[in-house]
Amino acid sequence: MNVNETLTVLFKPEEVIALGLLGNDTMQHKFSASIDKAAAFVDSADLSGQYEGIYVNLQHHNGQNKSIKKEDVDRYKYLLVDIDRMVKNGLTVSQDRDRKILNDSRPKDAKLPRLPYVPATQEELDQLATTRDKVRDFLHEKLGVLPTIVAATGNGWHLLYWLEGIVPGDKTLLGNCLLVLSEKFDGDEGCGVGIDRSTADEPQLVRMYGTWNRKGTSTSERPHRQSSIVTHEVQAPVTKDGLVALALEAPSDKVVAAQSGEFPELDEDFEYDHMLDWVHERLPEHLADLFMEENSYEEGGVQHVTLAGCVNAGHKHRGDTNKTQLLIGKTLGYKCFSDDCEGVTIGVFLKKLWELCGEIYPYAIWKKKEAGHGLDIAEDDELAPQDETAAEVKPVTWNRYAKALDIVREGKEVYTDPTANNARARRPNMW
Numbered sequence: 001m002n003v004n005e006t007l008t009v010l011f012k013p014e015e016v017i018a019l020g021l022l023g024n025d026t027m028q029h030k031f032s033a034s035i036d037k038a039a040a041f042v043d044s045a046d047l048s049g050q051y052e053g054i055y056v057n058l059q060h061h062n063g064q065n066k067s068i069k070k071e072d073v074d075r076y077k078y079l080l081v082d083i084d085r086m087v088k089n090g091l092t093v094s095q096d097r098d099r100k101i102l103n104d105s106r107p108k109d110a111k112l113p114r115l116p117y118v119p120a121t122q123e124e125l126d127q128l129a130t131t132r133d134k135v136r137d138f139l140h141e142k143l144g145v146l147p148t149i150v151a152a153t154g155n156g157w158h159l160l161y162w163l164e165g166i167v168p169g170d171k172t173l174l175g176n177c178l179l180v181l182s183e184k185f186d187g188d189e190g191c192g193v194g195i196d197r198s199t200a201d202e203p204q205l206v207r208m209y210g211t212w213n214r215k216g217t218s219t220s221e222r223p224h225r226q227s228s229i230v231t232h233e234v235q236a237p238v239t240k241d242g243l244v245a246l247a248l249e250a251p252s253d254k255v256v257a258a259q260s261g262e263f264p265e266l267d268e269d270f271e272y273d274h275m276l277d278w279v280h281e282r283l284p285e286h287l288a289d290l291f292m293e294e295n296s297y298e299e300g301g302v303q304h305v306t307l308a309g310c311v312n313a314g315h316k317h318r319g320d321t322n323k324t325q326l327l328i329g330k331t332l333g334y335k336c337f338s339d340d341c342e343g344v345t346i347g348v349f350l351k352k353l354w355e356l357c358g359e360i361y362p363y364a365i366w367k368k369k370e371a372g373h374g375l376d377i378a379e380d381d382e383l384a385p386q387d388e389t390a391a392e393v394k395p396v397t398w399n400r401y402a403k404a405l406d407i408v409r410e411g412k413e414v415y416t417d418p419t420a421n422n423a424r425a426r427r428p429n430m431w
Helices: 003-011 036-047 093-105 122-143 167-183 238-248 272-282 346-357 398-406
Strands: 015-021 026-032 055-056 072-076 078-085 149-152 157-162 193-197 205-206 228-232 295-300 300-307 324-328 332-336
Touching: 003 036, 003 228, 015 036, 026 036, 036 055, 072 167, 078 122, 078 167, 122 157, 122 167, 122 193, 122 238, 167 193, 167 238, 272 300, 272 346, 332 346
Parallel strands: none
Antiparallel strands: 015 026, 015 055, 055 205, 078 157, 078 193, 149 157, 149 228, 295 300, 300 324, 324 332
16 A cells, blocks of 8 residues: 555545654654645655655644644544564563663763664564454454554554544543553563553654655664555444443553643742753763753743753653753643653653752742642742852652652643743744
């Protein structure tokens, strides 16, 4: 199935097609409401060989803006089950785990180099295909339907289930369905198998079927492959009742909680650059340069501060140059659209920072609230006095701080004010 045929399967005429082209560690975005124009553009871009990958958003774009963010999606069209390798550097899960243990024991100036991404072997693809069939059979039993589309991404597999009546407010429901699959089918044999839980995100980009997957260095054993739709069969849509029943099987201690819409407000004296400098001075040397401001811009009343790299993963992510960001608006948020950081919220991120720094940032981040809200996280709301003889601000006790972090929303859900008159949207091009 070529690109034009693929787009005809995925989109109705005049639906907005949101594309992403990854090359030179930069993601470019393109938008079109014409299947023929989009297909011609994708074919030309793919034939040029200059892009590591070409991606598309599968959900329904509302067509109001030339962007691909959660507010641009007004309904879900597909439940996407992404079956991929757990370890993508050529090692087995066991070997990779042992290597990380060894690396943690080495001094800062003698760390092992990060192994590069490598394409899958045929044996690894066969392992993933076995899991694909098990997932398909399981969901057939639970949901009563087969996937509308089975696709090969080049290094993994996708199962797409047609949805109707599922809106962005159902993201938590889809996330818990993926959690059920992950808990049941993730495995650590060989390269390992993992179900990607991030595909419930509205703006998620996935491989444009029919294009080449050029990620990593191609070899005879691990070649670049062309992605494709393997089967396409019209199926009944998955019912919401079926999704709810499936989501109820998620383990209670890992279930994805619905967003309440309440966010702790930033303290009026909080300065993000002060926190950046404080953390940078205390991080281990091999991580310090990652926690530096690379650029920043304001959009929708929220300041996006792009970091040089990802401290959580310990390296600079490939792809979108704005992949790892702090979000400063009504509250403090964090986003990192990478498989390495799946499920990492602002609370998890800050906890990791304080552990790496060896101490907790002692100044107020959020405003203190009435008792019972879990936000009374500092003994003093003022920044540290500049006078060296002045009293030192008391550090925050970890239990109280963790309680506050637990209720902070994911960076992608941070409050934005669409009416703000100082919003400066950065829009991609449309052809």
